[in-house]
Amino acid sequence: xxxxxxxxxxxxxxxxxxxxxxxxxxxxxxxxxxxxxxxxxxxxxxxxxxxxxxxxxxxxxxxxxxxxxxxxxxxxxxxxxxxxxxxxxxxxxxxxxxxxxxxxxxxxxxxxxxxxxxxxxxxxxxxxxxxxxxxxxxxxxxxxxxxxxxxxxxxxxxxxxxxxxxxxxxxxxxxxxxxxxxxxxxxxxxxxxxxxxxxxxxxxxxxxxxxxxxxxxxxxxxxxxxxxxxxxxxxxxxxxxxxxxxxxxxxxxxxxxxxxxxxxxxxxxxxxxxxxxxxxxxxxxxxxxxxxxxxxxxxxxxxxxxxxxxxxxxxxxxx
Numbered sequence: 001x002x003x004x005x006x007x008x009x010x011x012x013x014x015x016x017x018x019x020x021x022x023x024x025x026x027x028x029x030x031x032x033x034x035x036x037x038x039x040x041x042x043x044x045x046x047x048x049x050x051x052x053x054x055x056x057x058x059x060x061x062x063x064x065x066x067x068x069x070x071x072x073x074x075x076x077x078x079x080x081x082x083x084x085x086x087x088x089x090x091x092x093x094x095x096x097x098x099x100x101x102x103x104x105x106x107x108x109x110x111x112x113x114x115x116x117x118x119x120x121x122x123x124x125x126x127x128x129x130x131x132x133x134x135x136x137x138x139x140x141x142x143x144x145x146x147x148x149x150x151x152x153x154x155x156x157x158x159x160x161x162x163x164x165x166x167x168x169x170x171x172x173x174x175x176x177x178x179x180x181x182x183x184x185x186x187x188x189x190x191x192x193x194x195x196x197x198x199x200x201x202x203x204x205x206x207x208x209x210x211x212x213x214x215x216x217x218x219x220x221x222x223x224x225x226x227x228x229x230x231x232x233x234x235x236x237x238x239x240x241x242x243x244x245x246x247x248x249x250x251x252x253x254x255x256x257x258x259x260x261x262x263x264x265x266x267x268x269x270x271x272x273x274x275x276x277x278x279x280x281x282x283x284x285x286x287x288x289x290x291x292x293x294x295x296x297x298x299x300x301x302x303x304x305x306x307x308x309x310x311x312x313x314x315x316x317x318x319x
Contacts, residue, residue: 033113033135042114049117049127053090056126057083057210069122089162089214090125097155097221098130101233104150108143111135125217140290141240148236149303152222156306159218163189166212167196175205183208183216184265184312186223219310224271226307229253230278234307239282240292241300250280264314 059069061082066072073080098115105112112135118128138144185193193206200206208216228238229250238246254272261268292300 042116045117049119050087050091052119052122052126053087054080054083055122056124057086059122060086060210086210086214089211090217093155093158093162093214093218094130096158097151098132100150100154101132101147104147108146110138110143110147129221138285140285140287141292142290142296144236144285145240145292145296148233148240149299152225152233152306153303155218156222159215159222162211162215162218163192166209166215167192169209170212171207172197172200172204173207175203182317184315186219186310186312188219188309189216220312220315223307223310226303227253229275229280230282235282237300237303243288247281254280260313265316
């Protein structure tokens with residue numbers, strides 16, 4: 001595919017009997033957030049990310065002489081509205097992902113911050129994603145699994161809907177007339193493009209609509225988060241499913257990332273380095289013996305299937 005350039009208490013209700021695990025969670029509870037860090041900072045970062053993603057989307061849609069995003073914004077500020085399809089889709093996917101984590105954290109009474117969006121330069125997508133800060137311990141395997149898996153699956157559903165809409169709006173072009181950024185094609189994208197657009201001759205390619213490009217990035221973020229390393233979402237899910245086996249799985253994944261860095265996208269070297277910085281093994285939870293049940297195990301395998309369907313070994317290349 002081508003593309004042109006609050007502190008929540010962990011104890012039960014008053015008078016309720018608390019388990020030793022809950023009592024330990026209360027003793028190690030999170031510090032009280034200031035109003036600035038709880039409300040003002042997340043809002044400011046989100047508004048700034050709205051601006052940078054609008055800027056990035058408008059810059060992508062600009063068909064005039066490319067002289068850099070700063071010159072573009074200075075000369076054509078009225079064109080920011082053209083970034084709405086891309087920015088709106090991308091932020092909807094990211095917000096859904098992060099609030100999946102946030103809502104399940106509240107359900108399991110794990111203190112967590114509101115999503116903190118990270119604005120980025122407008123040369124590509126205008127954001128580095130978002131994070132949620134956990135301000136208290138995760139009690140057991142069920143809570144760890146639910147919090148970890150909720151974000152990727154929620155964002156994935158929105159990304160798939162956006163991908164369908166975006167592919168209907170995308171155009172087929174002559175491959176020889178395209179240049180610049182070439183996007184990797186995960187299995188899901190290949191299947192959906194075949195289903196919606198049809199089989200393409202070798203000389204043809206699909207020029208993604210901004211909505212489809214934002215959906216592609218949503219799938220890419222999903223696959224990155226589901227890598228079973230450390231405290232990535234995939235690390236949470238793998239540890240909840242297999243306990244100490246997650247560490248073995250992480251050590252098996254690391255050389256694969258390095259190999260992909262050599263033969264494909266150099267960015268995998270960065271991910272391998274960051275994995276070493278974060279730690280490959282997932283830290284233990286307070287109650288590792290809590291059973292998951294068949295339903296959660298099934299959802300865990302669904303998450304693994306989502307990772308396979310959204311993973312692109314070479315996500316970016318230039319032609």
